[in-house]
Amino acid sequence: xxxxxxxxxxxxxxxxxxxxxxxxxxxxxxxxxxxxxxxxxxxxxxxxxxxxxxxxxxxxxxxxxxxxxxxxxxxxxxxxxxxxxxxxxxxxxxxxxxxxxxxxxxxxxxxxxxxxxxxxxxxxxxxxxxxxxxxxxxxxx
Numbered sequence: 001x002x003x004x005x006x007x008x009x010x011x012x013x014x015x016x017x018x019x020x021x022x023x024x025x026x027x028x029x030x031x032x033x034x035x036x037x038x039x040x041x042x043x044x045x046x047x048x049x050x051x052x053x054x055x056x057x058x059x060x061x062x063x064x065x066x067x068x069x070x071x072x073x074x075x076x077x078x079x080x081x082x083x084x085x086x087x088x089x090x091x092x093x094x095x096x097x098x099x100x101x102x103x104x105x106x107x108x109x110x111x112x113x114x115x116x117x118x119x120x121x122x123x124x125x126x127x128x129x130x131x132x133x134x135x136x137x138x139x140x141x
Contacts, residue, residue: 031046
């Protein structure tokens with residue numbers, strides 16, 4: 001959220017610097033073993049890498065294409081449920097879409113990602129509640 005906040009205020013370099021500093025302490029090669037141990041931090045580290053472009057979009061979203069894909073991915077072993085991770089992934093994807101890429105399509109990409117959160121998310125989950133709050137800004141239904 002800090003990345004989104006800073007980027008919206010024209011401080012993208014500062015936002016990237018914070019993520020890069022955190023990324024330097026992350027070892028992606030450790031993820032498979034840590035997933036097997038139920039380490040939830042792996043998920044957060046992947047999201048940081050996604051924001052930096054170091055983790056491909058497919059690595060985030062392919063395991064979330066269905067409950068079955070989620071179960072087979074290893075992410076199911078970290079104690080978070082499919083709907084919760086889907087909600088979280090699309091929420092942070094929405095924030096990223098709001099501040100990156102082609103300015104002509106940002107608004108539509110942001111609105112679609114917010115809609116994805118609201119369709120699959122849970123009402124008691126922070127990212128879902130934030131998506132509800134941001135929905136008017138996204139122009140979602």
